[in-house]
Amino acid sequence: MEQSVGDLLKSKGLRSTAQRRAILTALQGHPHSTASDLERRIGVGRSGSSGPSRQGLYNVLEDLTNAQLIRCVEPAGSPALYELRVCDNHHHLMCRKCGLIEDVDCPIGVAPCLDPVESKGFAIDEAEITWWGLCAQCQEAVAGS
The missing domain is CATH 1.10.10 (Arc Repressor Mutant, subunit A)
Incomplete structure (x- = not known):
């Protein structure tokens, strides 16, 4: 800081x-x-x-x-996570196997990165995106099994 x-x-x-x-x-x-x-x-x-x-x-x-x-x-199925990186519109990658979490910068840079098909009257100011998959190390472990 x-x-x-x-x-x-x-x-x-x-x-x-x-x-x-x-x-x-x-x-x-x-x-x-x-x-x-x-x-x-x-x-x-x-x-x-x-x-x-x-x-x-x-x-x-x-x-x-x-x-x-x-x-x-607050990723689904995981405890709440805290980080210092705030107000910069970044997202997360999460490994389903080991729980590794990586930050991913928003390609657009301004919030929200995505707009819903229908806003249903909401004034959208943020989209929180989490991509789930296997990290490189867990992919190797699965492939070597």
């Missing part, structure tokens, strides 16, 4: 608390983290830990998502 985590929080009108800074820092270099991943990374529930409680973690994730500092992606 180019800005300090504390400055980033303040720029969105949020107090710079230890829990918020810890979660933003834990997401750096670890896109598509689940709440459980973040629990392990920041020490939720460990005795002597200064990290938030489990409920506190979920509250902070909601606050950061609402402030558009993080994005929550």
Whole structure:
């Protein structure tokens, strides 16, 4: 993050608390983290830990998502995933076998990438696309079986 985590929080009108800074820092270099991943990374529930409680973690994730500092992606059949890449109209590739997730830039660049056949009166401002398949490593494993 180019800005300090504390400055980033303040720029969105949020107090710079230890829990918020810890979660933003834990997401750096670890896109598509689940709440459980973040629990392990920041020490939720460990005795002597200064990290938030489990409920506190979920509250902070909601606050950061609402402030558009993080994005929550909810792929079908998977736990919610959190990432720092926000407001850039990107999409995801997901491996059905190992769960690998890769970001894919939108070829159009502006939201929404797709328009529905019928808008049914909605003012469409975003399309969230997830492509499912097998990553290269899982394809090799299947072919070698």
